[in-house]
Structures are given as C-alpha cells and as structure tokens.
Amino acid sequence: MRVLAAMSGGVDSAVAAALAVDAGHEVTGVHMALSRTPGTLRTGSRGCCTVEDAFDARRVSDLLGIPYYVWDFSEEFAEDVVADFLSEYAAGRTPNPCLRCNEKIKFAALLDRAIALGFDAVATGHHVRLRDGVLYRSVDAAKDQSYVLAVLTADQLAHSMFPLGELTKQQVRAEAARRGFAVAAKPDSYDICFIPEGDTHGYLVEKLGARQGSVVDAESGEVLAEHDGFFAYTIGQRKGLNLSRPAPDGRPRYVLGIEPVSGTVTVGPASGLDVSVLTADRVVFSRGEPPQFPLRTVAQLRAHGGQVPASADLVDGRIRLTLDEPLRGVAPGQTVVLYDAGDSFVIGAGTIIRAG
Amino acid sequence: MTYLDHAATTPVLPEVVVAMSEAMSKTGNASSLHTSGRASRRRVEEARESIAAALGARPSEVLFTSGGTESDNLAVAGIFRARRAADPRRRRILAAGLEHHAVLDVVEYLVAKEGASVTWLEVDDFGRVHADTLAAAIAEDPTDVALVSVMWANNEVGTVNPIRELAAVAHVHGIPLHSDAVQAVGQLAVDFERSGADALTVTGHKIGGPTGVGVLLLRRKIAVVPLVHGGGQERGVRSGTLDVAGIVGLAVAVQDAVTHRAERAATLARLRNELIAAVTVRIPDVVLSGDPGQSLVDGGPSRLPGNAHLRFPGCEGDALLMLLDARGIECSTGSACNAGVPRASHVLLAMGQDERSARGALRFSFGHTSTSADVLAVDEAITPVVERARRAALAGARRR
Numbered sequence: 126m127r128v129l130a131a132m133s134g135g136v137d138s139a140v141a142a143a144l145a146v147d148a149g150h151e152v153t154g155v156h157m158a159l160s161r162t163p164g165t166l167r168t169g170s171r172g173c174c175t176v177e178d179a180f181d182a183r184r185v186s187d188l189l190g191i192p193y194y195v196w197d198f199s200e201e202f203a204e205d206v207v208a209d210f211l212s213e214y215a216a217g218r219t220p221n222p223c224l225r226c227n228e229k230i231k232f233a234a235l236l237d238r239a240i241a242l243g244f245d246a247v248a249t250g251h252h253v254r255l256r257d258g259v260l261y262r263s264v265d266a267a268k269d270q271s272y273v274l275a276v277l278t279a280d281q282l283a284h285s286m287f288p289l290g291e292l293t294k295q296q297v298r299a300e301a302a303r304r305g306f307a308v309a310a311k312p313d314s315y316d317i318c319f320i321p322e323g324d325t326h327g328y329l330v331e332k333l334g335a336r337q338g339s340v341v342d343a344e345s346g347e348v349l350a351e352h353d354g355f356f357a358y359t360i361g362q363r364k365g366l367n368l369s370r371p372a373p374d375g376r377p378r379y380v381l382g383i384e385p386v387s388g389t390v391t392v393g394p395a396s397g398l399d400v401s402v403l404t405a406d407r408v409v410f411s412r413g414e415p416p417q418f419p420l421r422t423v424a425q426l427r428a429h430g431g432q433v434p435a436s437a438d439l440v441d442g443r444i445r446l447t448l449d450e451p452l453r454g455v456a457p458g459q460t461v462v463l464y465d466a467g468d469s470f471v472i473g474a475g476t477i478i479r480a481g
Numbered sequence: 482m483t484y485l486d487h488a489a490t491t492p493v494l495p496e497v498v499v500a501m502s503e504a505m506s507k508t509g510n511a512s513s514l515h516t517s518g519r520a521s522r523r524r525v526e527e528a529r530e531s532i533a534a535a536l537g538a539r540p541s542e543v544l545f546t547s548g549g550t551e552s553d554n555l556a557v558a559g560i561f562r563a564r565r566a567a568d569p570r571r572r573r574i575l576a577a578g579l580e581h582h583a584v585l586d587v588v589e590y591l592v593a594k595e596g597a598s599v600t601w602l603e604v605d606d607f608g609r610v611h612a613d614t615l616a617a618a619i620a621e622d623p624t625d626v627a628l629v630s631v632m633w634a635n636n637e638v639g640t641v642n643p644i645r646e647l648a649a650v651a652h653v654h655g656i657p658l659h660s661d662a663v664q665a666v667g668q669l670a671v672d673f674e675r676s677g678a679d680a681l682t683v684t685g686h687k688i689g690g691p692t693g694v695g696v697l698l699l700r701r702k703i704a705v706v707p708l709v710h711g712g713g714q715e716r717g718v719r720s721g722t723l724d725v726a727g728i729v730g731l732a733v734a735v736q737d738a739v740t741h742r743a744e745r746a747a748t749l750a751r752l753r754n755e756l757i758a759a760v761t762v763r764i765p766d767v768v769l770s771g772d773p774g775q776s777l778v779d780g781g782p783s784r785l786p787g788n789a790h791l792r793f794p795g796c797e798g799d800a801l802l803m804l805l806d807a808r809g810i811e812c813s814t815g816s817a818c819n820a821g822v823p824r825a826s827h828v829l830l831a832m833g834q835d836e837r838s839a840r841g842a843l844r845f846s847f848g849h850t851s852t853s854a855d856v857l858a859v860d861e862a863i864t865p866v867v868e869r870a871r872r873a874a875l876a877g878a879r880r881r
Binding site: 153192194196197234237238240241242243 | 799800803804806807824869870872873875876877
C-alpha cells in the first residue's frame, strides 16, 4: 500500500512510520505545519508543531530512507481546532483540542488530501489497535488513545493505520533506540501544542478577555466572592476556589456550574456534582451502523480515566446513558465514548449536551 | 533523474572539482608570509584577476565572501551604515518588494533596529522595476536616500531588470546602486563596469561552482562598514582566512559561465520554450509568470533563458512538487524556504497576484546539465500529475 506516515517529530509517530516501512508499504513521511508562526511555539511546548519537531521528523525520514514533506494545515487548524477551542471555552464548556484535531485535521484534511494524491492510508503513532474496522484499546493501558480516536467514522477508520497498538510505550522507545532515532528519549508532550508554556488560563484570558463574575452558592444563592475570569474554573474543581468563608456544614465545595454570559460560577457540595444520566449528540459509530440498543456498555468521559459501566439507549439519534454509579465532574462539551461491556473496544462516541 | 532546479543550485562542474581538489591538497594560508603562503596568495589573486576580467571589474573591486547572502547583506547594511555615517539624513533605502530574502530581510532589520526607512519600489505585472518608478521614488527626497538595491534578474519568475538605466537614474543624485546578480551570471551578459552598478552580488553554486563562496563586486569609491570583523583580509572590508580552494573553484566556474554564456543561453532558452510549449499543450490553462521573454532589456533577453515559472490554476504547488518528485522530476515551488513550510511566494504577491493563484506555482529552471530528455520527462508526467493535484485541491476546497 502507499502509506502516508503523519510524523509529528515525536517518538511514537517515528516508530509507527518505521513499522509501516517494515511491513512492506511504500511510505512517505509528512509533517503537518499547524502554526503560521512556528517560531512562537518553540518555547511553548514540546512534541509537535515547532520547527525543531519538523526537523526531528525529517531526520527520522532520512534514516528510514523515505521521502519527507511538510504540509501546511495552519489555516484549517486555526479554524477547526483553535477557534473551536476558544468558542467552546467562551460558552462555558471544556473542549478537548487533541480530539478535535484528530477528527478535523489528521483524519479529515490530511487524510482527504492523502487519498486524493494517491495514498491508500494514513498511519499515525496513536496507541490503539485497529482490527476489522474496530478500535481496540492499546496493550499499554496507560497510553491507550482509543478515547481521542473514537470520534472517527467507519470511512475514516477504513483509511487509517495504527502500527503501535501491540506495543507498550516502553517498547516503542526501545524500538526507536534500537533504530538509532534521536527522538528515542524525547519527552512526551502533555501540553496543548498551540498554548505557550502550558498556561491555558493565561492564553484564554489573552484571547477572550478576563470574563469576571461572581462565585455563587448553589443552595443559598449568596454571592461568596468575585473572580477574575471563569476560565480558571472547571466543573468538579475543588482546589483554588479561594472562598474566605467555609460552607455552613463545613463540607468542601465544588464548582457545579459555569454560566458564560454572566460569568457566574456556581459552587456547592459534592452531591450536586453527581451525575447518573447523560445525553450526548453528534453521535458516531465506528462500524457506521448503530449496534442493537439498548445495550450494556462501559462509558469513558475523559481522555484518561473516568470509566463507568452503564446502560445506553439511542433516542432520536442521541445517546441516553444511565450510569451504574454516579460520576463526579461531568461537563457539557465533553466527549463520551462507549466501549463494549468488557471495556476492550470502541462502539461509538458522542458529545455531552446534558448532564444530570 | 530529471533535475530542473538549477536556480536553487547547480551540479558542480567536473573541472571545478579537479581545480578545488588540487587546491585543497596544497597547504598555505594566503595571508602567511612564507613560500607556501605566497603560493596560496598567488592562487587567490589569480582567481581574483580572472573573475574581474570575466565580469568587467577591476581586481581590486572583487571582494570574496561566503556567498550571495553575505554579499547582499554586506552591500545593503554596509553601504547604508557608511552613507548614513557620512550624512545622518541618509536613512532611506529603495528596494523592490520582490528582492531575495537576503536583501529583504536585511532591509527590514535596518528599519526595525537602525532607524532606516524603506520605499518599496513598485513593479509591473512581470515583476520589473522601471526607471521612472525609481526616479519618482528618489524625487520624494533625493537627500535622504542611502542606497538603491534592485536584483539583476528575479530568482523566481526570471524577469530581468534594466540595471544600467536604474543605475543612471540613481547616479543623477549620487546615490549608489546595489544589484543581486546571482541568477544573471552565466545566462546574461554581466559587465560590472558597463552596468554602472556600484555593488554586485555573485555566487558560485548557481553556475556550477562551489557552495559557500561568492563575491561582492564593489567600486573603490564606495565606502562600506564591515559586517565581519577580524584580520581584514579583504581590503579591510571582510575578514576571515581566505578559502583558497573555494575561491579557485569559483574562478573556474565564473570563467566557464562567461565563456559559454552565449551558446548556453541559447540552449537554455530553446529548452525552456520547448517545456512551456509542451506543458501548454497538455495543460491549456497553465500561465507563465514574469516577462514572456520576447523582448530585450539593455540589448539582452528580458527573461532568464533557463527559467520557466508556471502557474497551474486549481493546484497546490507543493502537491505538484511531491507528485513530480515521486516520478523523478525535481523542481521548486519558488525559492527554498526555511522550515520547509510552503507559503505563497512574496514575489508573486508583489507582482499583484492573489494568494490562491500564487499557491499553484512551479519553477522549472534549466542549467548546464539540462537536455531535451528533461523536457520529455515533464511532458510525459505533467498531465496525470496536474489532474491528481487538482482533485486533491478540490477535496480540500470541499471541506472548507
């Protein structure tokens, strides 16, 4: 097959490209330029998007003896990932930009261009297994990335290749070292690539303004404090609320809700956070067709962790989930991924529109 | 392999390799006083005399540098600083917006850091600076102009500028003119004395010579403030141990370029015309950027004989490049750029084209190794490549 290896400059995509070459495919390395001014990201984050990362990807391509190009997706990235990230935050929701990048850039803009230019598939360094169109969790549970790929459609999956699924991260690094890749010991990137210094709050304030408002007690309606900007808060947050007065019953208080127009942050007891019933729209099923509903599932609500057994039904194209045990800190805008009852493969995904 | 990127760099001539190998096998710092030092110095000075004779300059006007970028920087910053030191009113630089980055970036640096101002000279749709444009820009205030910099021939679209006319206009007010002639040598008749230019940039690797060595031809009366400080080896203007082998190789390449210019230019023009004709038959809506090459500038070609800069509507240049590369054909989307990130060319934008049209550009550039087989290879590949690139661009457009 003619395979386009998406190469971020990190160790995972380097080894993924190498394995695709080993498998006998005709591989071309492509680094995606996602910033119009990559220099400004240089100090900000590691792992993708900087000029050094493009250089690292090029050096790996040299060692593999494959052609290497840089493709410019900065316009698409600014529109579909960065602008979406900002508008979601502005609306009081908590987006996952990496997931959006997979959905709109890597497996859409990049994949479409690759197919049109004569490639059969795009290979990435995600830790996930793809078998017969079904996404299985990686053998390395700590690195499993099936959550951020669950938004892919059957058609996208049909043109995707994930060579790392059978390897642990440790094995990937060992493989990179064995092949003499300079990126073998390159640190993992955890930051959001377009936010300098990992300062999400500062970035949001710069882009969206401070958005001050009140911190209000959910039960009494009393204003407990004024805050400098609601971006500093996420639902379920307990630390850093800086409330001078304890709750009357002395129990800790949590962020229960964020109202973006007034900037009001509602706080209250943990019980107010517990969610048992969820509704999600923008539903995607890996197989294309929905499976037989209602069904038993394991629902995952964050990129890492947050798994809970649940019953799911499909009502008017939306997923209605009833969790076996209430979960704390679930916010609209988050993606919920449904796994099979044995928690090994992805059934589908949706965006939470109502929690509670 | 079909190599059609001679404007980026040329294959090194075999006689250059021989001359450089021989020079490298000899010891001797050209500034040393003993026998081997004198022998090295002799090789340098013979090279200087040979280059001067080939380019219509005096030996004392030949300054060796590390190549085109250094020569451009030295000319622009060096002349600016010297002229301003002599008269603080002289802070304005006149340059065309489609200069090479080796000129543009130093101009922008001087504006940002040293209080320079700049008047970007308008160009016509072919990318040419006209004498009356320069005259009008100078007339805004002739006393505040530090220098003029206009390239002899554009590296992307191949359009030739009337350097002799422009120099005459600048000289009316005693203003020095620098010209980057990196692309011109070997394809056009470059005579420093006759051109009237006060400073001229030449580099080795565009004419079959080595990379990393070039010259700045500089008139003796023009003062420059040095960029590189040290032993003052080159007339006190440029320091650094002389690269004897590189200089020897450069001289061989310049000699070859000038000796064979007329017949080579004719061959290059024929190949270029064949390529344009062949591609136009295959892709009827292809557009040639720059001067069509049918007229004369200062008695010579109005377009670089080896340059075919083509725009393929509905395509992305980087997709075309990749698809041709996969078929063994090497060309360029414009000038090579730092991070490998494709950008719409500043040259095409300066010529008034919109970004979308500018993105579908490919530059094919012929040189001393080019043959009709290269044209044939492009002729055979271009139709499927353009069709595929169009489909890819459409797929991208549908998403937006």
